[in-house]
Amino acid sequence: MDMHTVVVGTSGTTAEDVVAVARRGARVELSAAAVEALAAARLIVDALAAKPEPVYGVSTGFGALASRHISPELRAQLQRNIVRSHAAGMGPRVEREVVRALMFLRLKTVASGHTGVRPEVAQTMADLLNAGITPVVHEYGSLGCSGDLAPLSHCALTLMGEGDAEGPDGTVRPAGELLAAHGITPVELREKEGLALLNGTDGMLGMLVMALADLKNLYTSADITAALSLEALLGTDKVLAPELHAIRPHPGQGVSADNMLRVLAGSGLTGHHQEDAPRVQDAYSVRCAPQVNGAGRDTLDYAAVVAGRELASSVDNPVVLPDGRVESNGNFHGAPVAYVLDFLAIVAADLGSICERRTDRLLDKNRSHGLPPFLADDAGVDSGLMIAQYTQAALVSEMKRLAVPASADSIPSSAMQEDHVSMGWSAARKLRTAVDNLARIVAVELYAATRAVEIRAAQGLTPAPASQAAVAALRAAGAEGPGPDRFLAPDLAAADTFVREGRLVAAVEPVTGPLA
Numbered sequence: 001m002d003m004h005t006v007v008v009g010t011s012g013t014t015a016e017d018v019v020a021v022a023r024r025g026a027r028v029e030l031s032a033a034a035v036e037a038l039a040a041a042r043l044i045v046d047a048l049a050a051k052p053e054p055v056y057g058v059s060t061g062f063g064a065l066a067s068r069h070i071s072p073e074l075r076a077q078l079q080r081n082i083v084r085s086h087a088a089g090m091g092p093r094v095e096r097e098v099v100r101a102l103m104f105l106r107l108k109t110v111a112s113g114h115t116g117v118r119p120e121v122a123q124t125m126a127d128l129l130n131a132g133i134t135p136v137v138h139e140y141g142s143l144g145c146s147g148d149l150a151p152l153s154h155c156a157l158t159l160m161g162e163g164d165a166e167g168p169d170g171t172v173r174p175a176g177e178l179l180a181a182h183g184i185t186p187v188e189l190r191e192k193e194g195l196a197l198l199n200g201t202d203g204m205l206g207m208l209v210m211a212l213a214d215l216k217n218l219y220t221s222a223d224i225t226a227a228l229s230l231e232a233l234l235g236t237d238k239v240l241a242p243e244l245h246a247i248r249p250h251p252g253q254g255v256s257a258d259n260m261l262r263v264l265a266g267s268g269l270t271g272h273h274q275e276d277a278p279r280v281q282d283a284y285s286v287r288c289a290p291q292v293n294g295a296g297r298d299t300l301d302y303a304a305v306v307a308g309r310e311l312a313s314s315v316d317n318p319v320v321l322p323d324g325r326v327e328s329n330g331n332f333h334g335a336p337v338a339y340v341l342d343f344l345a346i347v348a349a350d351l352g353s354i355c356e357r358r359t360d361r362l363l364d365k366n367r368s369h370g371l372p373p374f375l376a377d378d379a380g381v382d383s384g385l386m387i388a389q390y391t392q393a394a395l396v397s398e399m400k401r402l403a404v405p406a407s408a409d410s411i412p413s414s415a416m417q418e419d420h421v422s423m424g425w426s427a428a429r430k431l432r433t434a435v436d437n438l439a440r441i442v443a444v445e446l447y448a449a450t451r452a453v454e455i456r457a458a459q460g461l462t463p464a465p466a467s468q469a470a471v472a473a474l475r476a477a478g479a480e481g482p483g484p485d486r487f488l489a490p491d492l493a494a495a496d497t498f499v500r501e502g503r504l505v506a507a508v509e510p511v512t513g514p515l516a
Contacts, residue, residue: 005029006104008126010037013108013311015304018209021129022101028126030111030119037113038122041320045116048326049075049191056328057195057318058116066417079194083160086153086198089138094151096166098432099137101206102148103129103155105311106197114314115196116326124159124187131182132168133158135175143413144334144424146317148203151425156197161186192318200315204337207428208307211344212300214435217502218442219297220515222351223256224504225445226289227263228467229358232452234369235282236271237264245290252297255516257290262512268462269453283367285357292354296347303340310337334424338407341427348434349399352441356396359389359445362452370459375451375482382485385448388492392444395437402434443495446504450474454481466511473507474498 006017009031020026030038048055054069061068061078070078107125110117135158141150157163161176179186187193230237240261245254264270281287318328363385365373376384406427412419450471453463463471475481478494498504509515 007031008104008108008111009034010112011312013105015209015212015307015311018101018104018206018311019213021104022097022206022210025132028104028107028129030122030126034111034113034122035119038111038117038119041113041116042118044320044324044326045192055318055326058191058326075191076189079189079191080160082194082198083153083156083189084162086149087157087163089141089150089154091139094137094139095432096134097210098203098207099134099151099155100129101210102137102151102203103135105202105206106152106155106200108311109200109202109314109316110196112314114319114321115316116192116320117196118190118193121159121187121189121193121197124184127182127184128158128179131178131184133175133178133182133184134166136164136166136172139429142203142425143411143418144201144204144338144422144426145418145420146332147198147200147315147334148425149198151203152198152200156194159187159197160189196316199317199332201310201332201334201337201424202315204334204341204424204428205307205310207432208303208337208341208344209311211341211428211431211435212304212307214439214500215296215300215344215348217505218348218435218438218499219256219293219300219351220259221442221446221499221502221504222293222355223259223289223515224263224466224470224508225355225442225449226256226286226293226358227260227464228449228453228470229362229445230260230282230286230289231264231267231269231463231467232362232368232371232449232456233282233286233358234269234272234456235286237261237267238271239282239287240264240290248291250291250294250298252301253290253294255297256293259512259515260290262515263466263508264464265466265512267464267467269456269464279369283357283361285354285361289354289358292350296351299343299347303344306336306340334422335407338422338424338427341424341431342403342405342407345399345405345427345431345434346403348431348438349396349403352396352399352438355441355445356389356392359385359392359448362448363389368452371452371455375448375455377482377484384485385451385488388444388447388488391492392441395441399434399437399441402430402437406430439500440492440496443499444492446470446474446499447479447492447495450479451482458482466508469507469511470504473503477503 142148165175373379374384376382406423
């Protein structure tokens, strides 16, 4: 558990706040300004509810049923009904961290004072997060417009003390029992509140924020593995010179080249072996690593800008404006988030592809410049890392399928009222799989490259100090070095954990200084 507290105000929520609450269990508190804004907006909604004129979401039905005016005695039932009917998800359970991000981000918007929800509802949302109660949310049910309806509905159902939820001990129980065990009173929804709890891009945004955090680590890790592969292949580091990247000034390209150059500083393998390993130029997968990695980095930067804008947004329909108007709008449409989720799946697939090509080169005796076939101890008797590359190739192939955009699709719903949807939730779900696969792909390259570097060292060559640090840390983490064939899956799993937890970056930075 993260012991620090995230204070939710009317604005200012950061990506770091999302990760702290979703992944590390940070506590959540509402600021005094947020409580004041919630109360002020609620007065406006209550005033509108008392008028005879219909107001969407306050005194009408929803979606294609918005034309019906709902009498006051039925409005509490209306709000309960929208939650119950929209909690229609199916399929596997969504991960705990995703649901916590979803809940926290909905609380962030509610606290902005633009939704008309009462302060006590917002406080109960915070209480659920702090108690470690996680609603059971299912894989399917969101079209990304009007936001993530079914996932958010399952969360709202838990607020009402209905449905199922997971307790802090990981056991799934009826939500009412969990709330009672933690002294939390279920909410009785009033006008507009059910709608306000459902109408947002919170699920896709939460998954975007966490993907960006993961990909930042993976891109730095991939710069390191690319450098290790270049070194093991006796390549030249001259292509990493800053003046070459200055004349094509894409920011990410320069960052990746600098990372690689710092990892290779002091190497006795790079650029010195044209007589025994002659070539005019290194292959594209080696020479162009900064260009490919850097283009992905620039895409991450753009996606982070979009995430920042969405974090600053109050997504609901209708919304309470500062001048007291309550207006319908289309801000719940997930297109801005959906597009960048798909962009990230594309660059992740391409990064995985170039990693796999370098791995294959390390294993091929005809292209590895003196390394043994498949980095085997006794080739023929031993198969070495032959099938590790098969596994990597299978992951890359799936990454390419996951790169097909979800946001280019749309399917009409709600009797053609919602006739164009973003599919942002689907884009986010496949990106999570892509990020998991990319970590495995980078881990396989790391495992192959460190073995190759150790073989070069056994040949009498001196790897860079940063390379030696990476090798030593990976071996200490349980991924063994060169030798006769053994059960390989545990080594690959150890390498995967090593990369995923950021330990590769941590291992080399004492030598290189902080890497971007």
